[in-house]
Structures are given as structure tokens and as C-alpha cells.
Amino acid sequence: MASAQSAPSLFWRLIDGLEALLRRLVPPKRRGVTGWLFLAPALLLVGILAVGLGYIIEYSFHELDIATYRLKDAYSLGNYQTLIERPVYRNVLWRSLLGAALVTAITLFFAFPYAYAMTRTRSAAMRKFLLIALFLPFFIGQVVRAYGWLIILGKQGVINAMLAGLGLGTLDLIYNYGAVIFGLIQYMLPFAVLLLLPALAAIPEDVEMASEGLGANWVSTFRHVVLPMAKPGLIGAGIVVFTLTLTDFAMPEILGGGTTDFVASAIYDSFFQISNAGLGAALSVALVLIGSAFVALFFSIAGSTTLDIGGEKK
Amino acid sequence: MVDVRQISRRFGDTLAVDDATLSVRRGDFLTILGPSGCGKTTLLRMIAGFLEPSGGHILIDGKPMDDVPAHRRSIGMVFQKLALFPHMTAAQNVAYPLKMRRFERGEIAARVDRFLKLVRLDGLGSRRPHELSGGQQQRVAIARALSFSPDLLLLDEPLSALDKKLREEMQLEFRRIQQELGVTTINVTHDQREALVMSDQIVVMDAGRIEQDAAPEDVYQNPSTGFVARFLGMTSVFSGIVVSQTDAGPTIRVGDREMHGRAGCAFKPDDTVECALRAEQIRILEAGDDGCDTQVVATVEQRIFEGDRVVYQVRVPALADATLYAFDHDPLQHRRHGVNSTITIGWNAADLFAFPVEPAT
Numbered sequence: 001m002a003s004a005q006s007a008p009s010l011f012w013r014l015i016d017g018l019e020a021l022l023r024r025l026v027p028p029k030r031r032g033v034t035g036w037l038f039l040a041p042a043l044l045l046v047g048i049l050a051v052g053l054g055y056i057i058e059y060s061f062h063e064l065d066i067a068t069y070r071l072k073d074a075y076s077l078g079n080y081q082t083l084i085e086r087p088v089y090r091n092v093l094w095r096s097l098l099g100a101a102l103v104t105a106i107t108l109f110f111a112f113p114y115a116y117a118m119t120r121t122r123s124a125a126m127r128k129f130l131l132i133a134l135f136l137p138f139f140i141g142q143v144v145r146a147y148g149w150l151i152i153l154g155k156q157g158v159i160n161a162m163l164a165g166l167g168l169g170t171l172d173l174i175y176n177y178g179a180v181i182f183g184l185i186q187y188m189l190p191f192a193v194l195l196l197l198p199a200l201a202a203i204p205e206d207v208e209m210a211s212e213g214l215g216a217n218w219v220s221t222f223r224h225v226v227l228p229m230a231k232p233g234l235i236g237a238g239i240v241v242f243t244l245t246l247t248d249f250a251m252p253e254i255l256g257g258g259t260t261d262f263v264a265s266a267i268y269d270s271f272f273q274i275s276n277a278g279l280g281a282a283l284s285v286a287l288v289l290i291g292s293a294f295v296a297l298f299f300s301i302a303g304s305t306t307l308d309i310g311g312e313k314k
Numbered sequence: 315m316v317d318v319r320q321i322s323r324r325f326g327d328t329l330a331v332d333d334a335t336l337s338v339r340r341g342d343f344l345t346i347l348g349p350s351g352c353g354k355t356t357l358l359r360m361i362a363g364f365l366e367p368s369g370g371h372i373l374i375d376g377k378p379m380d381d382v383p384a385h386r387r388s389i390g391m392v393f394q395k396l397a398l399f400p401h402m403t404a405a406q407n408v409a410y411p412l413k414m415r416r417f418e419r420g421e422i423a424a425r426v427d428r429f430l431k432l433v434r435l436d437g438l439g440s441r442r443p444h445e446l447s448g449g450q451q452q453r454v455a456i457a458r459a460l461s462f463s464p465d466l467l468l469l470d471e472p473l474s475a476l477d478k479k480l481r482e483e484m485q486l487e488f489r490r491i492q493q494e495l496g497v498t499t500i501n502v503t504h505d506q507r508e509a510l511v512m513s514d515q516i517v518v519m520d521a522g523r524i525e526q527d528a529a530p531e532d533v534y535q536n537p538s539t540g541f542v543a544r545f546l547g548m549t550s551v552f553s554g555i556v557v558s559q560t561d562a563g564p565t566i567r568v569g570d571r572e573m574h575g576r577a578g579c580a581f582k583p584d585d586t587v588e589c590a591l592r593a594e595q596i597r598i599l600e601a602g603d604d605g606c607d608t609q610v611v612a613t614v615e616q617r618i619f620e621g622d623r624v625v626y627q628v629r630v631p632a633l634a635d636a637t638l639y640a641f642d643h644d645p646l647q648h649r650r651h652g653v654n655s656t657i658t659i660g661w662n663a664a665d666l667f668a669f670p671v672e673p674a675t
């Protein structure tokens with residue numbers, strides 16, 4: 001102990017030196033400023049994003065001039081009117097929202113038990129296996145994975161080849177809504193599991209045991225204890241999966257084959273196929289607004305008090 | 315009321331509980347006492363039904379519990395880490411077992427009130443666990459474990475996280491509640507004071523095995539193994555060789571001295587034994603004072619002031635340099651033996667326990 005006192009380790013002397021230097025460079029009064037400095041890169045990024053969004057909003061108020069293929073100078077709500085009037089866009093929006101809702105629900109449904117098993121398994125080997133199985137798909141990009149599904153599910157794909165071999169005829173497994181939803185779920189699952197893991201790991205096993213000891217079977221324990229305690233994780237994972245799905249481009253393009261466009265495809269087409277930047281911008285703004293509205297809705301659900309087991313309302 | 319019969323539990327290579335047998339009478343307060351990692355929690359969880367025993371049986375009211383899942387046993391448990399439901403208020407926590415057991419609404423409200431009052435938390439029912447102090451959370455956990463009138467209450471060191479003063483308060487509180495309700499209780503602790511203060515019956519465990527099962531005073535005054543003697547109280551231990559054995563007890567040679575002792579079994583001459591002496595049973599003798607069966611001269615190695623008493627750590631050359639601990643409680647004498655001073659200490663034959671040397675584990 002005495003030696004530690006007389007000769008502090010080199011590390012601590014370095015730290016002391018650095019701190020002294022910092023004190024000299026940044027007088028205590030200015031300390032508040034340094035905190036903001038650390039935030040600067042993030043603020044800058046958000047700022048650039050905001051500027052970009054500003055331009056998009058500005059574009060969305062100019063209609064396309066068919067004569068020159070330029071945006072007109074005059075401001076108008078014409079693009080938004082088109083969105084509302086043309087059934088194509090309503091369908092695309094509806095399809096995207098329904099898809100996002102379906103994918104979110106089904107993904108969470110499958111991710112929950114996976115994450116739960118990962119936090120509760122006693123076997124280290126099992127946990128490692130589940131973790132690797134989870135991370136492996138991350139190394140394969142979304143586009144590659146979508147093509148992988150084409151190979152398996154396509155007209156001449158593995159499954160149809162097998163069916164044909166058995167003399168059962170072939171099935172249309174791709175280029176439809178189901179295929180897109182399937183591909184998206186498969187893509188979102190690892191994200192959802194990863195976001196659920198910390199929330200589920202934070203539920204002590206003791207608490208579940210306590211519930212069981214107090215007379216709850218596992219269904220009640222799940223409903224009244226595990227689920228409410230996992231709620232923050234579920235909300236977080238739900239928001240991420242929902243927004244990622246709502247704005248997804250590759251899966252609907254590749255597995256939908258142009259038959260089941262999501263909003264992102266429609267935006268892409270407006271900008272680059274029909275060169276109508278105004279309409280594309282209006283679609284983008286609509287997407288941002290609707291997405292934000294849903295996130296706000298999720299948060300308001302999270303904000304409301306946790307499951308009340310009936311009664312106790314005085 | 316509760317019968318644990320030859321129960322064992324294995325985790326991989328470790329035998330966490332090894333052939334444990336014990337029983338509790340209805341209304342009694344039994345404490346399982348043992349060092350950290352000796353298998354107390356494991357034993358308790360098997361009784362509660364959270365863990366399957368690897369062998370043996372548990373009977374409650376004579377009924378085997380082998381196929382009864384935890385939620386069908388009528389057992390309230392307070393966990394080592396409390397395990398309150400953080401998303402529910404104190405009142406909802408207490409109401410939880412009642413709702414799960416489908417008590418009537420009116421009955422639930424009445425019981426929640428009654429049990430919050432019992433643990434002196436009336437008025438705090440609407441707070442969440444994180445808005446309560448450690449001691450208050452403790453009380454919620456007790457109320458929750460008791461509100462449905464379980465046949466058996468299990469306590470897994472619920473007091474170990476509290477500071478000393480609060481812990482001692484809660485010990486008395488537990489005892490009060492337990493006696494008020496007359497609920498059969500199995501408590502687990504590594505705190506000997508807690509065990510002695512609270513229990514009707516103490517089971518001392520070491521390394522998964524039960525060492526002694528007796529009333530608190532018996533466990534303290536008649537330890538059945540060297541481990542129990544060492545674990546309770548401040549005990550000095552040294553080894554000796556049996557010279558002879560009479561009905562009164564063995565005569566033991568330690569270093570250059572022979573002395574009488576007391577033992578639970580009969581030894582043969584030349585047996586190696588472990589001798590144990592409690593610090594409070596060693597007297598520091600003044601000149602001319604010779605009321606003790608055995609007296610030796612010792613050198614003070616350390617003097618530890620503990621407020622209400624002084625602990626002397628002394629070395630005794632005549633006993634092969636054994637190290638002994640002695641208390642000096644006597645404030646009237648204002649004795650002050652410095653380090654390296656020489657003192658005379660003594661004890662009575664009835665206070666020297668001799669145990670067979672345990673095989674090394």
C-alpha cells in the first residue's frame with residue numbers, strides 16, 4: 001500500500017497530466033462548451049439532413065411542366081393532389097403500410113422467443129450457436145440475400161425443381177406480395193432480435209420465478225410480468241423494423257419484381273423513370289410524415305402506463 | 315409439516331446439495347446457516363419447486379411434492395434480490411398472488427390493506443418499487459409473499475443487502491410478523507447472529523451437506539463438528555493428540571501440555587483431534603487468580619479494539635505456538651495489555667471441544 005502511494009503508476013500520472021493540460025486549455029467557466037463540442041459531428045449530420053429535407057419539401061410544391069420537363073416556378077399543391085387522386089399512389093402507400101405492419105408484427109413474434117431463448121439458455125454452446133446464426137446473415141447484403149431467395153423460390157428454383165421432380169407441378173412463389181413480406185421478415189429478424197436482447201436480458205430470472213411461486217402459470221407470468229417488462233424493447237424493435245420496412249427498396253424490387261412496389265420504389269420511379277422530381281418529393285414528404293406519425297403513435301403507447309392488472313384505481 | 319428427505323442436487327460436476335434431510339414443525343422458524351456457496355439457495359429453490367432435485371423427495375404436510383409445479387405449491391418466497399415486479403406499484407405487487415389465485419375483488423382489497431399495514435407500509439401502496447427505500451422494498455416483498463396465506467414462507471437471505479442497523483431492525487420485524495401469523499418459515503442466511511436471534515431451529519450447512527440440526531443454543535453450546543464450532547462465534551482451533559479417554563471426556567496433549575476437554579464421541583488414545591475454544595470462554599487471569607482448569611502463559615500479538623470489547627490475539631508457546639483469541643469485556647478493570655506483553659489465560663475443561671479431524675475436502 002505504501003509503495004502504491006509513493007509511486008503512482010505511470011498511467012495515473014499520465015491521466016493527471018492530461019487533466020492539468022485540459023484545465024489550462026479550457027478554463028472551468030467554459031466547461032459547458034466542451035460538452036456541446038462532442039455533439040458537433042452528430043449535430044452537423046442532422047443539420048445536413050435537415051437541409052436536404054428542406055429542399056425536398058420545396059421541390060414538392062412545384063409541379064412538372066410537361067413542355068420543358070422542368071419544375072414550374074409557381075408554388076402549388078398539385079403534386080399532393082395527384083397523390084391523393086391517383087389510385088396507384090394510394091395503393092402503393094397502403095401496400096407499404098400494411099406490409100410494414102405485417103412485417104413488424106410477424107418479425108417481433110418470431111424474434112421474441114429467439115431473443116428469450118438466447119438470454120435464458122444455460123448452455124454456453126447453445127448461446128454461441130444462436131448468436132452466430134443471428135449474425136451470419138448480417139454479412140450477406142440485402143440484395144444478395146434477395147437474389148438467394150430468387151434462386152430458391154424462382155420458377156426454375158430449387159423448390160419448384162423438387163416439386164416438378166415429384167410430378168406436382170410448379171408454384172408461383174415469387175413476384176408477389178407474400179414473397180416480399182417473407183423476404184422482409186427474414187431480413188428484419190436479426191435487427192429485431194438484437195434490439196430485444198438487452199431488454200430481455202434485463203429481466204432477472206428471479207422475477208419470473210417469483211411470479212411462478214406466487215401462483216402464476218407460465219402463460220400468466222408471460223402476460224403479466226415478462227411482456228410488460230420487455231415493453232421498452234418491443235417498442236424500440238417495433239419502431240426500427242416498421243420504419244426500415246416502410247422505406248425498404250430492395251426486397252419489394254427484387255422479390256416483388258415490379259408487381260408490388262413499396263413507396264421507395266415509387267419515389268425512385270418518379271425521380272429516375274418519369275423524371276418528375278416534384279412528385280417524387282411529394283411522395284417522400286408523405287412517407288416521412290406518415291412514418292413519423294406511426295413512430296409517434298408507438299411512443300404514445302409506450303408512454304402510457306404499464307399493464308394494469310385490473311383494480312387498484314382509486 | 316415440511317419434510318426434506320435425502321435430497322441432492324448436482325450442477326455439472328458440483329454437488330450443490332448433498333443428501334440433505336431436515337424437517338420443520340408447523341409454525342416454527344427454521345434457519346439454514348452456512349457460508350456463501352454452500353448450497354442454501356439451491357436447497358430453498360428445490361423446496362419452492364423452482365429446481366428439480368437430482369435425488370430425494372420433499373414432502374409438505376405428508377404429500378410428496380415431486381410432481382407439483384411451483385405455482386401449485388402454497389409457498390411464499392422472499393428472494394435474495396427481492397424480485398419485486400418493477401412495473402407494478404407496491405399494492406399491485408401484494409395483490410399479484412391474490413389475483414393469480416383468483417381471490418374475490420373485495421377480499422383482495424382487504425388483504426392488500428391488511429398486509430401493507432402489517433409490514434408498516436400503509437400509505438405507500440401506490441409507489442413503484444424504485445420509489446421505495448431498501449427497507450421498504452424488503453417489506454413489500456414480505457407482504458407479497460404472505461398476502462395469500464401460504465402454508466410455508468421461504469426467505470433467501472433477504473436481509474443481506476441491508477446495512478447492519480436496518481438488518482437488525484428487520485430481523486426483529488420478521489420475527490414479529492412470523493409469530494403474529496404463525497406461518498411456518500424457512501430462512502437462509504450466512505449471518506450467525508441472525509440465525510441465533512430469529513430461529514427456533516438451526517440447520518448448519520457446509521459444502522452441500524448438513525452438519526448440524528438443533529436449537530440455537532444447542533448449536534452454539536454443543537457444536538457437533540469442528541466446522542460448526544468454527545463457524546459460530548469467534549473460535550480458536552488447534553490440534554492435539556488424545557492421551558486417554560474417560561466418561562467425563564478425553565485428555566488431550568497439545569504441545570507440552572495435557573488438558574481435559576469435552577467431546578461428543580469417544581476417542582481412542584493416539585487419535586488426532588481438533589480442539590476448539592470460544593473467545594468468550596477464555597479468561598484473562600490476574601496474578602493469583604486460578605479458578606480455571608487449564609492455565610497457560612501467552613504473548614499478545616494483536617489488540618483489536620471493537621468498542622464494547624477488546625479482542626486479544628495471543629500466541630501460546632506451551633501449546634506448540636497455537637494462536638488463540640480472547641475477549642476482554644470488562645470495562646471496570648481498564649486493562650490494557652500491549653502488544654508483546656505476556657499474560658496468563660485460562661479456561662475450563664467443559665469449554666474445550668474436541669472433534670475428530672475431518673478428512674481434507
Ligand SMILES: Nc1ncnc2c1ncn2[C@@H]1O[C@H](COP(=O)(O)OP(=O)(O)OP(=O)(O)O)[C@@H](O)[C@H]1O
Pocket residue numbers: 325326328329330348349350351352353354355356357394504
Ligand atoms: N444454475 C447453476 N449452475 C451451476 N452451478 C450452480 C448453479 N446454481 C448454483 N450453483 C453452484 O452450486 C453451489 C451452491 O450455490 P447456492 O447458490 O445454492 O449457494 P448459496 O449457499 O445460496 O450461496 P450464497 O450465500 O452466496 O447465496 C455453488 O457452488 C454454485 O456455484
Ligand SMILES: [Mg+2]
Pocket residue numbers: 354355356394470471
Ligand atoms: Mg444464495
